Amino acid sequence: MNIAIVGVSGAVGQEFLRILDQRNFPIDNLVLFGSSRSAGSKYTFRNKEYEVKLLQHNDDFKDIDIAFVSAGGGTSLEYAETITKHGAVMIDNSSAFRMDKDVPLVVPECNAKDALTRPKRIIANPNCTTIMMVVALQPIEELSHIKRIKVSSYQSASGAGAAAMAELQQQYSDLVNNKPLTIEKFPHQLAYNVIPQVDVFTENGYTKEEMKMFYETQKIMHSDVKCSATCVRVSSLRSHSESVWIETEKPLTVEEVRAAIEKAPGCTLKDDVFNGVYPMPLETAGEDNVFIGRIRKDISDENGLTLWLSSDQIRKGAALNAVQIAEYLIANNGL
Known part of the structure; x- marks a missing residue:
């Protein structure tokens, strides 16, 4: 080859x-x-x-x-x-x-x-944020069609490339040593901060990153699902995370969703909240799978579910x- x-x-x-x-x-x-x-x-x-x-x-x-x-x-x-x-x-x-x-x-x-x-x-x-989300949602889609998605992403510096990762590390060092900051790869200082903008804004007020999640999800999943996203840059170095709300055609139990995710390719279930077990970017960096946890019923929608996921943007993303x-x-x- x-x-x-x-x-x-x-x-x-x-x-x-x-x-x-x-x-x-x-x-x-x-x-x-x-x-x-x-x-x-x-x-x-x-x-x-x-x-x-x-x-x-x-x-x-x-x-x-x-x-x-x-x-x-x-x-x-x-x-x-x-x-x-x-x-x-x-x-x-x-x-x-x-x-x-x-x-x-x-x-x-x-x-x-x-x-x-x-x-x-x-x-x-x-797009990286789309990849990790659809891997987690595919086993749920096979249980019941997903009609609607609302998602907030927590995207690390790695999503902006190697130079951006270096800039974040340099910002932390410069702040500790009272040196002037270099801000080139992000619209604002990222160290000790979160920035509610990934990519440029479009006329509808969503960023290009957020609109990618809308259209790409439909194309990958062969679905009419509608996805509303807010993409946020956070000051972790590597691995993205997402908080995802979904509405399905029929109600699903947390137990059947957990069972489906546990068997699904590319997914690792990490969901024992009362013992502090849930996915975090510090632990998913360098890993291949999408890690999923905090699966629960959406208390505002009987057909709704909420979950949290994290995955290495440079690898699976x-x-x-x-x-x-x-x-x-x-x-x-x-x-």
Whole structure:
């Protein structure tokens, strides 16, 4: 299997290398691509050193089977034809193609088969907050159709990339040492703060991040479900969390929901509130699954349920989901 990683120097690109190795992904040849800033850099993978090539409009992807792309929407749009023209499958981590009707938007626990139909040879990786939410909601959807979702996200610095994580750490250090703060990756100081804005605002008062959760959830779950989100940046370093309220067509008990989640792929039930057991980002960082707890009836709606979840945004929210898509394609002769 010939594999390419585009954007290897970023936080998600680096996670691709770790996950491909950890999961013993079948690789005969690996080619790394980056911008002019990272071209020439070297990374070690499975005891072999690889030099990052400059991403260009040429035939470098001629023998590539799968290209994992995490270099931003502009790069994905510009280079999609170059990457796919010789037959490579492009699994794209940006938002560029997510709502394209000819591009499947895939979370393997929910709609893996969608990845087999891809007219443009592109598969889109959903937004991180959407991925972890739909993994948790899929087993509930199988019990009773979910009509409505209300969600508040608690998104760590990792969602804004490696430089943003470094900025948060530097802010804490500068505050302790009474130094001027650097504020570049977030709209305001993030250290000791929460910011009720992730991405830019749209005309309806929701941010682009919040609207992604509305549209992407419908596409992934093949559903008319309506999702209203408030996305908030918090000062944890890694792993996102979400507080989720849902309304189902028929009432469900907490016990049957817990049982469904406990058996569901990609889910880990962590729900013993009276002993202080529930998911927290400090513990879910570096883990693969979506951790779910605080499952309870919504006391304002007889058909409602409330839950809390946490998951590693860089792993399941990005790189791991893409690798799982590739694994599904290989296992089902989908290349």
